[in-house]
Amino acid sequence: MRIRPLASKDRTKLHAMLIVSGAFIPAEIDVAMELIDVVLRDETQRDYEIHCMVDDQDEPVGYVCYGPTPMSQGTFDLYWIVVDRNFEGKGIASKLLDFLEKILKGKGGRMILADTSSIPQYERTRKFYLQKGFKKVARVRDYYSPGNDRITYCKRLKVRGQRLRPKDPTPEP
Numbered sequence: 001m002r003i004r005p006l007a008s009k010d011r012t013k014l015h016a017m018l019i020v021s022g023a024f025i026p027a028e029i030d031v032a033m034e035l036i037d038v039v040l041r042d043e044t045q046r047d048y049e050i051h052c053m054v055d056d057q058d059e060p061v062g063y064v065c066y067g068p069t070p071m072s073q074g075t076f077d078l079y080w081i082v083v084d085r086n087f088e089g090k091g092i093a094s095k096l097l098d099f100l101e102k103i104l105k106g107k108g109g110r111m112i113l114a115d116t117s118s119i120p121q122y123e124r125t126r127k128f129y130l131q132k133g134f135k136k137v138a139r140v141r142d143y144y145s146p147g148n149d150r151i152t153y154c155k156r157l158k159v160r161g162q163r164l165r166p167k168d169p170t171p172e173p
Contacts, residue, residue: 001061001092003099006039006050010060014052017060017084023121032080035065048079051099053092060084062092064100066112074110097132104157111156118149129153 006014014036018029039050048067052060062083069075078100083092104112114134116125130136134153143150 001053001055001095003051003053003096006036006052006063008040010052010063011036011040013060014063014082017063017082020085021082022085023125032065032082035079039065051096051103053096061087062096064096066100066104069113074108076104076109076112078112078114093128094132101155101157109157111154114153114155116151116153117144118151119147126151126153129155 011033015029015033018024018032024032035048036050038045039048046068048065050063050065052063055061063080064078065080066076066078069077078097081093081096083096100112101109103109112134114129116122116129118139130153132155134155136151137154138150138152140150140152142148
């Protein structure tokens, strides 16, 4: 398997992947497809990038969508990591995240932010971020809907030759 940029031929497979996962409500699938379409329609845009992990037949088995955080320096948002249900548990998400970190370090990336939901169906996602070195840095109660909080995770990237500021004595939430 290898990782390559999104191609037009991937759209249908990624759409099916989002639906079959059972993890996303229709509105979330619509947003994911909107980002896919932005990337496919406009090669000059720089807000979103999508890379797919593909099998030996060049069929996507997972993808990652990310982009630079507006008005920041070296901060990137991780919008989606989605893995084909038939390939779950095979390290695809970890490989996509490792790939992302390598790409972002090459772009001078300092940190990755990822938002997710507090509802039970996102428990695996929250555990994944923590296992991959992200720290929970914020929680906005009732953000998505009553009882459905937005949780933000952050992973700081170590870039060679980059000096980080001293640690803030204020504990992160």
